[in-house]
Amino acid sequence: MSKTHFDYIIAGGGLSGLSLLYYISKEPALMNKSILVIDAVEKNQNDRTWCFWEKDQDFYEPLVYARWNRLKFESPTLNRTFALRDYAYKLIRSVDYYRFIKEAVSKVDVQYVTETIQSIVDSPQGASVKTNVSEYSSTLVFNSTGLFNPTLDPSNTLLQHFEGWFIRTNHAAFDSSVGTLMDFTLSQAKGITFMYILPTSAHEALVEYTLFSEALLEKEEYKKALSHYIEHNLKLNNYEITHTEFGVIPMSTAKFKPVAGKYSNIINIGTAGGYTKASTGYTFKFVHKKLKKIVSLLASGKKPDSTPSLREKMFHWYDMTLLDVLLSKKVGGEQIFTNLFKKNDPERVLAFLADESTHLDEFKIRNSVPLAPFAQSGIKQLFS
Numbered sequence: 001m002s003k004t005h006f007d008y009i010i011a012g013g014g015l016s017g018l019s020l021l022y023y024i025s026k027e028p029a030l031m032n033k034s035i036l037v038i039d040a041v042e043k044n045q046n047d048r049t050w051c052f053w054e055k056d057q058d059f060y061e062p063l064v065y066a067r068w069n070r071l072k073f074e075s076p077t078l079n080r081t082f083a084l085r086d087y088a089y090k091l092i093r094s095v096d097y098y099r100f101i102k103e104a105v106s107k108v109d110v111q112y113v114t115e116t117i118q119s120i121v122d123s124p125q126g127a128s129v130k131t132n133v134s135e136y137s138s139t140l141v142f143n144s145t146g147l148f149n150p151t152l153d154p155s156n157t158l159l160q161h162f163e164g165w166f167i168r169t170n171h172a173a174f175d176s177s178v179g180t181l182m183d184f185t186l187s188q189a190k191g192i193t194f195m196y197i198l199p200t201s202a203h204e205a206l207v208e209y210t211l212f213s214e215a216l217l218e219k220e221e222y223k224k225a226l227s228h229y230i231e232h233n234l235k236l237n238n239y240e241i242t243h244t245e246f247g248v249i250p251m252s253t254a255k256f257k258p259v260a261g262k263y264s265n266i267i268n269i270g271t272a273g274g275y276t277k278a279s280t281g282y283t284f285k286f287v288h289k290k291l292k293k294i295v296s297l298l299a300s301g302k303k304p305d306s307t308p309s310l311r312e313k314m315f316h317w318y319d320m321t322l323l324d325v326l327l328s329k330k331v332g333g334e335q336i337f338t339n340l341f342k343k344n345d346p347e348r349v350l351a352f353l354a355d356e357s358t359h360l361d362e363f364k365i366r367n368s369v370p371l372a373p374f375a376q377s378g379i380k381q382l383f384s
Protein backbone atom coordinates (compact mmCIF):
# COMPACT_ATOMS: atom_id res chain seq x y z
CA MET A 1 0.00 0.00 0.00
CA SER A 2 1.61 3.25 -1.10
CA LYS A 3 -0.68 5.86 0.45
CA THR A 4 0.41 6.83 3.96
CA HIS A 5 -1.61 9.98 4.74
CA PHE A 6 -5.32 9.86 5.59
CA ASP A 7 -7.95 12.19 7.01
CA TYR A 8 -8.56 9.80 9.89
CA ILE A 9 -6.76 6.77 11.25
CA ILE A 10 -8.73 4.30 13.32
CA ALA A 11 -6.18 2.52 15.51
CA GLY A 12 -7.90 -0.72 16.56
CA GLY A 13 -10.73 -2.10 14.43
CA GLY A 14 -12.82 -3.80 17.12
CA LEU A 15 -16.18 -2.73 18.50
CA SER A 16 -15.52 1.00 18.86
CA GLY A 17 -13.21 1.37 15.83
CA LEU A 18 -15.65 -0.28 13.42
CA SER A 19 -18.68 1.43 14.99
CA LEU A 20 -16.97 4.79 14.46
CA LEU A 21 -16.29 3.84 10.85
CA TYR A 22 -19.98 3.01 10.43
CA TYR A 23 -21.20 6.32 11.88
CA ILE A 24 -18.71 8.31 9.75
CA SER A 25 -19.92 6.46 6.64
CA LYS A 26 -23.51 7.53 7.36
CA GLU A 27 -22.68 11.19 8.03
CA PRO A 28 -22.94 13.26 4.80
CA ALA A 29 -20.37 15.81 6.01
CA LEU A 30 -17.77 13.07 6.64
CA MET A 31 -18.50 10.27 4.19
CA ASN A 32 -15.82 11.49 1.74
CA LYS A 33 -13.00 11.35 4.29
CA SER A 34 -10.15 8.95 3.65
CA ILE A 35 -9.80 6.47 6.49
CA LEU A 36 -7.24 3.86 7.48
CA VAL A 37 -8.21 1.10 9.93
CA ILE A 38 -5.28 -0.67 11.57
CA ASP A 39 -5.70 -3.81 13.63
CA ALA A 40 -3.23 -6.48 14.65
CA VAL A 41 -5.74 -9.18 13.70
CA GLU A 42 -8.19 -9.57 10.83
CA LYS A 43 -11.37 -9.52 12.93
CA ASN A 44 -13.09 -12.34 11.08
CA GLN A 45 -13.60 -14.59 14.13
CA ASN A 46 -16.38 -14.65 16.70
CA ASP A 47 -13.96 -13.42 19.38
CA ARG A 48 -16.72 -12.27 21.79
CA THR A 49 -20.45 -11.89 22.21
CA TRP A 50 -21.96 -8.61 23.29
CA CYS A 51 -25.02 -8.45 25.50
CA PHE A 52 -26.79 -5.24 26.40
CA TRP A 53 -30.23 -3.87 27.10
CA GLU A 54 -31.97 -1.06 25.31
CA LYS A 55 -35.40 0.44 24.78
CA ASP A 56 -35.12 1.27 21.10
CA GLN A 57 -33.68 -0.40 18.07
CA ASP A 58 -30.52 0.73 16.32
CA PHE A 59 -28.87 -0.10 13.00
CA TYR A 60 -27.54 -3.40 14.42
CA GLU A 61 -31.05 -4.75 15.16
CA PRO A 62 -30.94 -7.27 12.24
CA LEU A 63 -27.79 -8.74 13.82
CA VAL A 64 -29.45 -9.55 17.14
CA TYR A 65 -28.89 -13.29 17.56
CA ALA A 66 -31.16 -13.71 20.60
CA ARG A 67 -33.25 -11.53 22.89
CA TRP A 68 -35.00 -11.87 26.24
CA ASN A 69 -37.97 -10.03 27.67
CA ARG A 70 -37.67 -11.78 31.04
CA LEU A 71 -34.58 -11.94 33.25
CA LYS A 72 -33.74 -13.74 36.44
CA PHE A 73 -31.59 -12.78 39.42
CA GLU A 74 -30.65 -15.44 41.96
CA SER A 75 -28.71 -15.42 45.22
CA PRO A 76 -28.92 -17.39 48.49
CA THR A 77 -31.65 -15.01 49.71
CA LEU A 78 -33.43 -13.98 46.51
CA ASN A 79 -34.86 -15.71 43.47
CA ARG A 80 -36.54 -13.14 41.29
CA THR A 81 -37.68 -13.45 37.68
CA PHE A 82 -38.94 -10.23 36.20
CA ALA A 83 -40.52 -9.12 32.96
CA LEU A 84 -38.96 -6.24 31.06
CA ARG A 85 -41.52 -3.65 30.04
CA ASP A 86 -39.44 -1.00 28.31
CA TYR A 87 -36.13 -2.71 27.74
CA ALA A 88 -35.13 -5.85 25.85
CA TYR A 89 -31.94 -7.74 26.67
CA LYS A 90 -30.07 -8.67 23.49
CA LEU A 91 -27.09 -10.67 22.29
CA ILE A 92 -24.97 -9.95 19.22
CA ARG A 93 -22.10 -12.13 18.01
CA SER A 94 -19.04 -10.04 17.21
CA VAL A 95 -18.29 -11.88 13.96
CA ASP A 96 -21.71 -10.85 12.58
CA TYR A 97 -21.05 -7.25 13.64
CA TYR A 98 -17.56 -7.04 12.06
CA ARG A 99 -18.83 -8.53 8.79
CA PHE A 100 -21.91 -6.30 8.67
CA ILE A 101 -19.94 -3.07 9.15
CA LYS A 102 -17.27 -3.94 6.61
CA GLU A 103 -20.03 -4.55 4.03
CA ALA A 104 -22.06 -1.48 5.04
CA VAL A 105 -19.11 0.91 4.54
CA SER A 106 -18.02 -0.46 1.17
CA LYS A 107 -18.69 2.92 -0.53
CA VAL A 108 -16.38 4.84 1.83
CA ASP A 109 -12.70 5.57 1.05
CA VAL A 110 -11.43 3.09 3.65
CA GLN A 111 -8.37 0.86 3.74
CA TYR A 112 -7.62 -1.88 6.27
CA VAL A 113 -4.18 -3.10 7.27
CA THR A 114 -3.35 -5.98 9.59
CA GLU A 115 -0.35 -4.60 11.43
CA THR A 116 0.70 -4.18 15.05
CA ILE A 117 0.74 -0.59 16.29
CA GLN A 118 3.91 0.26 18.20
CA SER A 119 3.35 3.96 18.92
CA ILE A 120 1.03 6.88 18.23
CA VAL A 121 2.54 10.37 18.30
CA ASP A 122 0.63 13.63 18.53
CA SER A 123 1.85 16.73 16.63
CA PRO A 124 0.55 20.25 15.87
CA GLN A 125 -0.58 19.11 12.39
CA GLY A 126 -2.16 15.80 13.37
CA ALA A 127 -0.90 12.47 14.61
CA SER A 128 1.21 9.61 13.28
CA VAL A 129 1.06 5.90 13.86
CA LYS A 130 4.07 3.60 13.70
CA THR A 131 3.42 -0.10 13.14
CA ASN A 132 5.68 -3.14 12.77
CA VAL A 133 5.48 -2.56 8.99
CA SER A 134 5.10 1.14 8.21
CA GLU A 135 4.28 4.65 9.41
CA TYR A 136 1.04 6.55 8.70
CA SER A 137 -0.22 10.06 9.40
CA SER A 138 -3.59 11.78 9.63
CA THR A 139 -5.31 14.82 11.06
CA LEU A 140 -6.90 12.74 13.83
CA VAL A 141 -6.22 9.28 15.23
CA PHE A 142 -9.02 7.40 17.01
CA ASN A 143 -7.33 4.97 19.36
CA SER A 144 -8.91 1.91 20.96
CA THR A 145 -5.67 0.05 21.66
CA GLY A 146 -4.42 0.07 25.25
CA LEU A 147 -1.46 2.35 24.41
CA PHE A 148 -2.63 5.26 26.56
CA ASN A 149 -4.29 3.31 29.36
CA PRO A 150 -3.72 4.63 32.89
CA THR A 151 -1.76 2.52 35.35
CA LEU A 152 -4.03 -0.24 36.59
CA ASP A 153 -3.23 -2.04 39.82
CA PRO A 154 -5.21 -3.84 42.54
CA SER A 155 -5.60 -0.58 44.50
CA ASN A 156 -7.80 0.92 41.75
CA THR A 157 -8.85 -2.04 39.61
CA LEU A 158 -10.87 -5.21 39.84
CA LEU A 159 -10.64 -7.61 36.93
CA GLN A 160 -13.87 -8.93 35.53
CA HIS A 161 -12.79 -12.31 34.16
CA PHE A 162 -14.98 -14.96 32.71
CA GLU A 163 -15.12 -18.09 30.65
CA GLY A 164 -18.29 -18.80 28.69
CA TRP A 165 -19.41 -22.01 27.00
CA PHE A 166 -22.06 -22.23 24.33
CA ILE A 167 -23.57 -25.64 24.96
CA ARG A 168 -26.01 -27.73 22.97
CA THR A 169 -28.20 -30.56 24.24
CA ASN A 170 -30.11 -33.27 22.35
CA HIS A 171 -33.27 -32.79 24.37
CA ALA A 172 -35.15 -29.55 25.14
CA ALA A 173 -33.34 -28.38 28.31
CA PHE A 174 -33.75 -24.59 28.45
CA ASP A 175 -36.48 -22.00 28.72
CA SER A 176 -35.28 -19.55 26.07
CA SER A 177 -37.70 -16.86 27.25
CA VAL A 178 -35.68 -16.19 30.45
CA GLY A 179 -32.05 -15.09 30.70
CA THR A 180 -30.24 -15.38 34.03
CA LEU A 181 -28.37 -12.13 34.58
CA MET A 182 -26.64 -13.26 37.76
CA ASP A 183 -26.78 -16.49 39.74
CA PHE A 184 -24.89 -15.80 42.96
CA THR A 185 -25.59 -19.18 44.56
CA LEU A 186 -21.88 -20.02 44.24
CA SER A 187 -18.92 -19.81 46.57
CA GLN A 188 -17.71 -16.19 46.92
CA ALA A 189 -14.30 -17.30 48.25
CA LYS A 190 -12.32 -16.22 45.16
CA GLY A 191 -14.03 -12.87 44.63
CA ILE A 192 -17.46 -11.70 43.57
CA THR A 193 -18.62 -14.77 41.66
CA PHE A 194 -21.72 -15.54 39.63
CA MET A 195 -23.00 -17.56 36.70
CA TYR A 196 -24.67 -15.96 33.70
CA ILE A 197 -27.00 -18.15 31.62
CA LEU A 198 -28.50 -17.11 28.32
CA PRO A 199 -30.53 -19.79 26.57
CA THR A 200 -30.76 -18.97 22.86
CA SER A 201 -33.16 -21.88 22.17
CA ALA A 202 -34.59 -24.90 24.00
CA HIS A 203 -31.41 -26.78 23.04
CA GLU A 204 -28.69 -24.11 23.32
CA ALA A 205 -27.38 -21.71 25.93
CA LEU A 206 -24.38 -19.55 26.80
CA VAL A 207 -23.24 -20.35 30.35
CA GLU A 208 -20.60 -17.97 31.66
CA TYR A 209 -18.61 -18.26 34.91
CA THR A 210 -17.80 -14.68 35.95
CA LEU A 211 -15.66 -13.23 38.72
CA PHE A 212 -14.74 -9.71 39.85
CA SER A 213 -11.41 -10.05 41.66
CA GLU A 214 -7.80 -8.87 41.73
CA ALA A 215 -6.28 -11.88 40.00
CA LEU A 216 -7.19 -14.37 37.30
CA LEU A 217 -7.77 -18.04 38.12
CA GLU A 218 -5.87 -20.98 36.68
CA LYS A 219 -7.40 -21.94 33.29
CA GLU A 220 -8.60 -25.28 34.69
CA GLU A 221 -10.61 -23.61 37.49
CA TYR A 222 -13.01 -21.91 35.06
CA LYS A 223 -13.58 -25.21 33.30
CA LYS A 224 -14.12 -27.09 36.56
CA ALA A 225 -16.64 -24.51 37.80
CA LEU A 226 -18.55 -24.57 34.51
CA SER A 227 -18.73 -28.40 34.31
CA HIS A 228 -19.80 -28.59 37.94
CA TYR A 229 -22.54 -25.97 37.49
CA ILE A 230 -23.86 -27.49 34.28
CA GLU A 231 -23.98 -30.95 35.86
CA HIS A 232 -25.28 -30.06 39.33
CA ASN A 233 -27.29 -26.85 38.90
CA LEU A 234 -28.56 -27.21 35.34
CA LYS A 235 -28.71 -31.01 35.78
CA LEU A 236 -27.23 -31.76 32.37
CA ASN A 237 -24.87 -34.68 31.82
CA ASN A 238 -25.09 -34.92 28.10
CA TYR A 239 -24.14 -31.79 26.21
CA GLU A 240 -21.79 -30.57 23.52
CA ILE A 241 -19.63 -27.43 23.86
CA THR A 242 -19.98 -25.64 20.51
CA HIS A 243 -17.96 -22.49 21.22
CA THR A 244 -16.04 -20.98 24.12
CA GLU A 245 -15.05 -17.44 25.02
CA PHE A 246 -12.71 -16.05 27.62
CA GLY A 247 -12.45 -12.40 28.56
CA VAL A 248 -10.90 -9.96 31.00
CA ILE A 249 -12.42 -6.49 31.38
CA PRO A 250 -10.73 -3.96 33.69
CA MET A 251 -13.15 -2.40 36.21
CA SER A 252 -11.16 0.60 37.35
CA THR A 253 -11.44 3.88 39.20
CA ALA A 254 -8.31 5.05 37.31
CA LYS A 255 -8.94 7.82 34.78
CA PHE A 256 -9.16 6.65 31.18
CA LYS A 257 -8.57 9.91 29.30
CA PRO A 258 -10.84 10.75 26.33
CA VAL A 259 -7.97 12.51 24.57
CA ALA A 260 -4.23 11.79 24.49
CA GLY A 261 -1.27 13.98 23.55
CA LYS A 262 -0.39 17.65 23.88
CA TYR A 263 -2.33 18.75 20.78
CA SER A 264 -5.42 16.57 21.37
CA ASN A 265 -5.20 14.92 17.95
CA ILE A 266 -5.42 11.46 19.48
CA ILE A 267 -8.96 10.61 20.57
CA ASN A 268 -9.27 7.55 22.78
CA ILE A 269 -12.43 5.56 22.12
CA GLY A 270 -14.02 2.38 23.48
CA THR A 271 -12.62 0.88 26.65
CA ALA A 272 -9.44 2.94 26.09
CA GLY A 273 -11.57 6.12 26.16
CA GLY A 274 -13.30 5.19 29.42
CA TYR A 275 -16.54 4.02 27.78
CA THR A 276 -16.73 0.84 29.88
CA LYS A 277 -19.13 1.11 32.81
CA ALA A 278 -16.52 0.41 35.44
CA SER A 279 -18.82 -1.20 38.01
CA THR A 280 -20.32 -3.72 35.55
CA GLY A 281 -17.98 -4.03 32.55
CA TYR A 282 -20.83 -3.37 30.11
CA THR A 283 -19.54 -1.30 27.18
CA PHE A 284 -21.58 -1.98 24.04
CA LYS A 285 -24.36 0.61 24.50
CA PHE A 286 -21.97 3.27 25.79
CA VAL A 287 -19.81 2.89 22.68
CA HIS A 288 -22.81 3.72 20.50
CA LYS A 289 -24.03 6.62 22.62
CA LYS A 290 -20.59 8.23 22.82
CA LEU A 291 -19.55 7.69 19.21
CA LYS A 292 -22.76 9.28 17.92
CA LYS A 293 -21.79 12.42 19.86
CA ILE A 294 -18.22 12.33 18.56
CA VAL A 295 -19.37 12.02 14.96
CA SER A 296 -21.85 14.86 15.31
CA LEU A 297 -19.07 17.09 16.71
CA LEU A 298 -16.76 16.09 13.85
CA ALA A 299 -19.52 16.85 11.34
CA SER A 300 -19.93 20.34 12.74
CA GLY A 301 -16.17 20.94 12.41
CA LYS A 302 -15.44 20.72 16.14
CA LYS A 303 -12.77 18.75 17.99
CA PRO A 304 -14.50 15.62 19.30
CA ASP A 305 -13.52 16.15 22.93
CA SER A 306 -16.85 17.25 24.37
CA THR A 307 -16.96 18.00 28.08
CA PRO A 308 -19.38 15.76 29.99
CA SER A 309 -22.75 17.17 31.03
CA LEU A 310 -23.67 17.46 34.71
CA ARG A 311 -25.84 14.35 34.39
CA GLU A 312 -22.98 12.39 32.79
CA LYS A 313 -20.70 13.47 35.64
CA MET A 314 -23.31 12.32 38.13
CA PHE A 315 -23.60 8.87 36.54
CA HIS A 316 -19.80 8.61 36.48
CA TRP A 317 -19.74 9.39 40.19
CA TYR A 318 -22.36 6.69 40.94
CA ASP A 319 -20.30 4.24 38.90
CA MET A 320 -17.05 5.10 40.70
CA THR A 321 -18.80 4.95 44.10
CA LEU A 322 -20.25 1.49 43.45
CA LEU A 323 -16.89 0.23 42.19
CA ASP A 324 -15.06 1.78 45.15
CA VAL A 325 -17.36 -0.10 47.55
CA LEU A 326 -16.71 -3.34 45.65
CA LEU A 327 -12.94 -2.65 45.74
CA SER A 328 -13.01 -1.86 49.47
CA LYS A 329 -14.82 -5.17 50.22
CA LYS A 330 -16.74 -3.43 53.00
CA VAL A 331 -19.88 -5.05 51.66
CA GLY A 332 -19.91 -8.19 49.52
CA GLY A 333 -20.89 -7.83 45.86
CA GLU A 334 -23.48 -10.58 46.25
CA GLN A 335 -25.15 -8.60 49.07
CA ILE A 336 -25.12 -5.32 47.11
CA PHE A 337 -26.64 -6.81 43.97
CA THR A 338 -29.18 -8.80 46.03
CA ASN A 339 -30.26 -5.58 47.80
CA LEU A 340 -30.54 -3.73 44.50
CA PHE A 341 -32.70 -6.41 42.88
CA LYS A 342 -34.75 -7.10 46.03
CA LYS A 343 -35.64 -3.56 47.05
CA ASN A 344 -36.14 -1.92 43.65
CA ASP A 345 -38.09 -2.46 40.49
CA PRO A 346 -35.43 -4.55 38.66
CA GLU A 347 -36.01 -2.71 35.42
CA ARG A 348 -35.17 0.57 37.14
CA VAL A 349 -31.91 -1.02 38.34
CA LEU A 350 -31.12 -1.78 34.70
CA ALA A 351 -32.02 1.81 33.79
CA PHE A 352 -29.65 3.00 36.55
CA LEU A 353 -26.81 0.80 35.30
CA ALA A 354 -27.41 2.13 31.77
CA ASP A 355 -27.19 5.78 32.93
CA GLU A 356 -30.86 6.18 32.00
CA SER A 357 -32.54 6.34 35.42
CA THR A 358 -34.53 9.24 36.84
CA HIS A 359 -33.67 11.18 40.03
CA LEU A 360 -36.46 9.27 41.80
CA ASP A 361 -34.97 5.89 40.76
CA GLU A 362 -31.59 7.04 42.05
CA PHE A 363 -33.09 8.14 45.36
CA LYS A 364 -34.67 4.68 45.82
CA ILE A 365 -31.48 2.92 44.76
CA ARG A 366 -29.40 4.95 47.23
CA ASN A 367 -31.83 3.92 49.98
CA SER A 368 -31.53 0.23 49.11
CA VAL A 369 -27.79 -0.11 49.80
CA PRO A 370 -25.94 0.14 53.14
CA LEU A 371 -25.47 3.85 53.84
CA ALA A 372 -22.09 4.04 55.63
CA PRO A 373 -19.82 2.29 53.06
CA PHE A 374 -21.53 4.01 50.14
CA ALA A 375 -21.29 7.44 51.81
CA GLN A 376 -17.60 6.87 52.53
CA SER A 377 -16.81 5.74 48.99
CA GLY A 378 -19.00 8.47 47.53
CA ILE A 379 -17.11 11.20 49.38
CA LYS A 380 -13.75 9.63 48.49
CA GLN A 381 -14.65 9.50 44.79
CA LEU A 382 -16.09 13.01 44.81
CA PHE A 383 -12.75 14.44 45.87
CA SER A 384 -10.48 12.09 43.94
Ligand SMILES: Cc1cc2nc3c(=O)[nH]c(=O)nc-3n(C[C@H](O)[C@H](O)[C@H](O)COP(=O)(O)OP(=O)(O)OC[C@H]3O[C@@H](n4cnc5c(N)ncnc54)[C@H](O)[C@@H]3O)c2cc1C
Binds near residue numbers: 011017041284
Ligand atom coordinates in the same frame (compact mmCIF):
# COMPACT_ATOMS: atom_id res chain seq x y z
C1 LIG B 1 -14.93 -11.86 25.70
C2 LIG B 1 -15.57 -10.52 25.98
C3 LIG B 1 -16.96 -10.42 26.09
C4 LIG B 1 -17.55 -9.19 26.34
N1 LIG B 1 -18.91 -9.13 26.48
C5 LIG B 1 -19.50 -7.93 26.66
C6 LIG B 1 -20.92 -7.84 26.72
O1 LIG B 1 -21.61 -8.85 26.72
N2 LIG B 1 -21.47 -6.61 26.84
C7 LIG B 1 -20.73 -5.47 26.88
O2 LIG B 1 -21.30 -4.37 26.93
N3 LIG B 1 -19.38 -5.54 26.87
C8 LIG B 1 -18.75 -6.73 26.76
N4 LIG B 1 -17.38 -6.79 26.70
C9 LIG B 1 -16.62 -5.54 26.93
C10 LIG B 1 -16.50 -4.68 25.68
O3 LIG B 1 -17.75 -4.48 25.09
C11 LIG B 1 -15.60 -5.30 24.63
O4 LIG B 1 -14.33 -5.51 25.17
C12 LIG B 1 -15.49 -4.41 23.40
O5 LIG B 1 -14.97 -5.21 22.38
C13 LIG B 1 -14.67 -3.16 23.66
O6 LIG B 1 -14.56 -2.43 22.48
P1 LIG B 1 -13.23 -1.66 22.13
O7 LIG B 1 -13.38 -1.12 20.76
O8 LIG B 1 -12.84 -0.77 23.23
O9 LIG B 1 -12.10 -2.82 22.13
P2 LIG B 1 -11.95 -4.01 21.12
O10 LIG B 1 -13.23 -4.43 20.55
O11 LIG B 1 -11.14 -5.04 21.86
O12 LIG B 1 -11.07 -3.39 19.94
C14 LIG B 1 -9.74 -2.99 20.12
C15 LIG B 1 -8.97 -3.51 18.91
O13 LIG B 1 -7.64 -3.02 18.99
C16 LIG B 1 -6.79 -4.01 18.48
N5 LIG B 1 -5.45 -3.75 19.03
C17 LIG B 1 -5.11 -3.70 20.34
N6 LIG B 1 -3.80 -3.40 20.44
C18 LIG B 1 -3.33 -3.27 19.17
C19 LIG B 1 -2.07 -2.94 18.63
N7 LIG B 1 -1.01 -2.69 19.40
N8 LIG B 1 -1.95 -2.90 17.28
C20 LIG B 1 -3.03 -3.12 16.48
N9 LIG B 1 -4.24 -3.41 16.95
C21 LIG B 1 -4.39 -3.49 18.28
C22 LIG B 1 -7.41 -5.32 18.95
O14 LIG B 1 -7.01 -6.40 18.11
C23 LIG B 1 -8.89 -5.02 18.86
O15 LIG B 1 -9.45 -5.47 17.65
C24 LIG B 1 -16.75 -8.01 26.48
C25 LIG B 1 -15.37 -8.13 26.40
C26 LIG B 1 -14.78 -9.36 26.15
C27 LIG B 1 -13.27 -9.44 26.10
